[in-house]
Amino acid sequence: MPLQIVENDITEMRVDAIVNAANNSLLGGGGVDGCIHRAAGKGLLAECRKLGGCETGKVKVTAGYDLPCKYVIHAVGPRWFGGKQGEPALLRSCYLNALEAARERGCESIAFPLISSGIFGCPKQIALRIAVDAIRDFLAENEMLVCLVIYNRSEFPLEDGLRRDIAKYINDSFLTDTTDTEELSACAPTGAAPGRFAYEDEARFVRGGKARRRLPRLKPKASLRGAERFASADAESAPDEAAEEKSAMFPPMFDYAPAISLEEALKQIDESFSEMLLRKIDESGMTDAECYKKANVDRKLFSKIRSDRLYKPSKTTAVAFALALELPIAEVREMLMKAGFALSRSNKFDIIVEYFINHGNYNIYEINEALFAFDQKLIGA
Structure with missing residues (x-):
């Protein structure tokens, strides 16, 4: 399943598990940690008291209590001291350990904040890059819906x-x-x-x-016009001959084909979106799973596309596969056309996608970050 970036309050996310950016004591604090404890109620703090704290880079799991989730996964991110004391590796461990804890409990969906990007001081752009890279690597081998929750879109850390x-x-x-x-x-x-x-x-x-x-417009030659006048003048004495002569000089403009049935007409339909997609996957040397994961699309959706040659995808799905296949812009337009869409220079989503293609960047995660920052629909997810 895909990675989604969403603007929301993480305490309102209806997923199987939410991740708390906790401190080592697990007893609550400021920022996301404090919000989650307040929303979950006193039961969460009571259970956390029994856990004996948590090491940096590790996670502990509790029930969700009053939150709309089954579990709260408490991940202790590192305090940032310039990134030279192992902070990036510890922060990555937070994400991977939280994802693994969710997988072990059968979770199909999970929501993360940007761990360590608040009072722990990690620069937001670095926190975002570490988060996306860790989640991407996990999703390459696993199926899960992962939401990266941003409280305020205007503060999203897209590089200036x-x-x-x-x-x-x-x-x-x-x-x-x-x-x-x-x-x-x-x-x-x-x-x-x-x-x-x-x-x-x-x-x-x-x-x-x-x-x-x-x-x-094609104009008849002078000799033909003269022949036509001659044929008209002589029509009374030889009507049949004149008509035949005129018909030979001016053949019908269109040669009408015999009528065909609807069934026969439908057999002449061009290669469909689904057929082009599967052909391009074969030509690329990727497996189906590699392609749909790279496209940020889940297995169920790909199965629908594969089993129906006339499947009509959404525009974001069509764009996702075109990017996953790293098609040149002409073939991107062709694939979209087969799905009934086009790229427009008056549509912000289309222009952003075109910008990345023209710069040779087909990384859907990075493109989605830009789309989110500009308040556009995300690709694939």
């Missing part, structure tokens, strides 16, 4: 330089799209309805804001 670059790319894309539309609108005749054909001259037309070329 990346945030500025994406914001500029979005702005430039919107400006380009607007400029193109204005230029094309100027070419349309006065009063032309938007989205309709508006003829400018014999060689151009505008539809939906895009100019296209039109084939020039």
Whole structure:
């Protein structure tokens, strides 16, 4: 199952287990720790008193009490002293130990805060990177829905330089799209309805804001026009002969194919999204599991796609598989088209995805971080 980044209060997450960013005593404190103890009620503190504390990097498990979860997994993250005293390894251990404790108890879903990123002083960007990397490695071998819970989206630690670059790319894309539309609108005749054909001259037309070329009209040669007049003048004396001559000179514009049944027409449908996906997986050398895990998609959804050649995925799912396969932008567009979608320069989600593809970055976790920061739907999850 996938990794989701969600904006929420972790005490309201309806999952099998939530993780508490605890201190060594397990007796409550500030930040997330204090919120969880207050929401769970006195029973949580009473059980924690019996646990005898917890070492840094390790976890202890209690019941959820008044929280909407079965378990609270107390993970003790390290205090940050510049990252040179083993803090990254200890922080990674918190995530892996908590995930393993959840797996052992049959949990199908778990929610984490950004451990050690509060009063323990770990820089949020580093805390995020360690969290995502640890969760990704666990999900490569296991099936579980993992939620990384951010209390306030505005404080999400997307790297400042990346945030500025994406914001500029979005702005430039919107400006380009607007400029193109204005230029094309100027070419349309006065009063032309938007989205309709508006003829400018014999060689151009505008539809939906895009100019296209039109084939020039074919004019009959002078000799043919003369032959036509001759045939008309002589029609009374030889009507059948004139008609045959005219028919030979001016054959039908279209050669109509015989009608076919609906069943026969459906057999001529092009390669579907599902068929293209499976073909590309085979060509890539990946296994099915490697592909759907890389796409941040769960096994059940992939099974549905695999078993139905006409399966209609959501746009985020279609994009997820295109990214997992690391397709070039032309093939990304082709795969989306087969699912009934397209990438638009006037859609923020599409522009962000295009930004990463154009920069050769197909890491869905990193793309999702950017999508979350810009308040867009996540890929795959």
